[in-house]
Amino acid sequence: xxxxxxxxxxxxxxxxxxxxxxxxxxxxxxxxxxxxxxxxxxxxxxxxxxxxxxxxxxxxxxxxxxxxxxxxxxxxxxxxxxxxxxxxxxxxxxxxxxxxxxxxxxxxxxxxxxxxxxxxxxxxxxxxxxxxxxxxxxxxxxxxxxxxxxxxxxxxxxxxxxxxxxxxxxxxxxxxxxxxxxxxxxxxxxxxxxxxxxxxxxxxxxxxxxxxxxxxxxxxxxxxxxxxxxxxxxxxxx
Numbered sequence: 424x425x426x427x428x429x430x431x432x433x434x435x436x437x438x439x440x441x442x443x444x445x446x447x448x449x450x451x452x453x454x455x456x457x458x459x460x461x462x463x464x465x466x467x468x469x470x471x472x473x474x475x476x477x478x479x480x481x482x483x484x485x486x487x488x489x490x491x492x493x494x495x496x497x498x499x500x501x502x503x504x505x506x507x508x509x510x511x512x513x514x515x516x517x518x519x520x521x522x523x524x525x526x527x528x529x530x531x532x533x534x535x536x537x538x539x540x541x542x543x544x545x546x547x548x549x550x551x552x553x554x555x556x557x558x559x560x561x562x563x564x565x566x567x568x569x570x571x572x573x574x575x576x577x578x579x580x581x582x583x584x585x586x587x588x589x590x591x592x593x594x595x596x597x598x599x600x601x602x603x604x605x606x607x608x609x610x611x612x613x614x615x616x617x618x619x620x621x622x623x624x625x626x627x628x629x630x631x632x633x634x635x636x637x638x639x640x641x642x643x644x645x646x647x648x649x650x651x652x653x654x655x656x657x658x659x660x661x
Contacts, residue, residue: 526573526580526581526582526650526651527650527651528650529647529648529649529650530572530573530610530648531610531645531646531647531648532572532610532611532645532646533610533611533612533613533642533643533644533645533646534571534608534609534610534611534613534616534642534643534646535608535609535613535616535617535620535640535641535642535643536606536607536608536609536640536641536643536646537562537606537607537620537627537637537638537639537640537641538604538605538606538607538637538638539554539558539559539562539603539604539605539607539630539635539636539637539638540554540603540604540605540635540636540637541553541554541603541635541636542633542634542635542636543634543636551633551634552633552634552635553592554594554603554605554635555589555594556587556588556589556594556595558630558633558635559576559587559594559596559605559607560587561626561629561630562607562620562626562627562630563576563581563587563607565619565620565625565626566607566609566611566616566619566620568619569611569615569616569618569619569620570611570612570615570616571609571610571611571616572610572611573609573610573611573648574607574608574609574610575607575608575648575649576596576601576605576606576607577596577601577605577606578606578608578648578649579596579597579599579601579649580597580648580649580650580651580652581596581597581651582651585597585651586598597651597652608643608646608648609646610646610648613642613643616640617640617642620640621639621640627640
């Protein structure tokens with residue numbers, strides 16, 4: 424099979440796998456949020472949600488392994504290609520776009536930044552004013568839904584299958600233990616992203632009503648964002 428044909432087929436597989444991973448990522452975020460906001464206990468509903476979440480994580484892990492293999496094949500095909508034809512150059516441009524979406528290459532560009540902090544102690548419900556993993560995920564999810572091309576939390580790149588989980592008093596992002604404040608950067612159209620977060624009754628209003636301290640989104644002309652650095656195969660292993 425010609426190198427150009429292999430590159431085309433592999434790029435198609437990358438697009439399909441990425442779309443599948445994004446879909447799974449949103450479903451995993453939704454289930455995690457439902458579990459996080461549910462009362463603790465061994466109810467049948469919670470057990471069912473936990474089972475579904477485990478299945479989703481397994482599906483994500485399989486998709487990540489497939490993506491890692493195809494990405495390695497693509498690198499091989501690119502090295503063998505001359506890059507002389509216009510069609511191949513277009514494929515390479517599309518491949519670069521797919522790599523940005525997958526988070527495996529550094530990016531920079533205009534966007535916004537928002538900071539989340541724990542609220543001040545008031546009353547006896549301390550849990551209510553702590554920043555939890557589902558609070559952070561809800562903001563990240565809203566940004567991706569609004570068209571963000573890339574998102575990071577405290578300078579750690581977030582991809583569709585990134586694990587954002589509570590571990591005691593801290594939040595783990597891609598296996599990195601982080602404490603508040605959480606600075607979330609997003610690259611994309613600044614006005615669109617800012618409007619999505621600041622809509623009346625939207626996610627930031629909800630977090631503030633909960634008692635958390637959330638900054639007003641700040642527009643930045645050029646955000647420098649690193650690549651996702653953890654092995655793809657291990658991001659759902661937490």
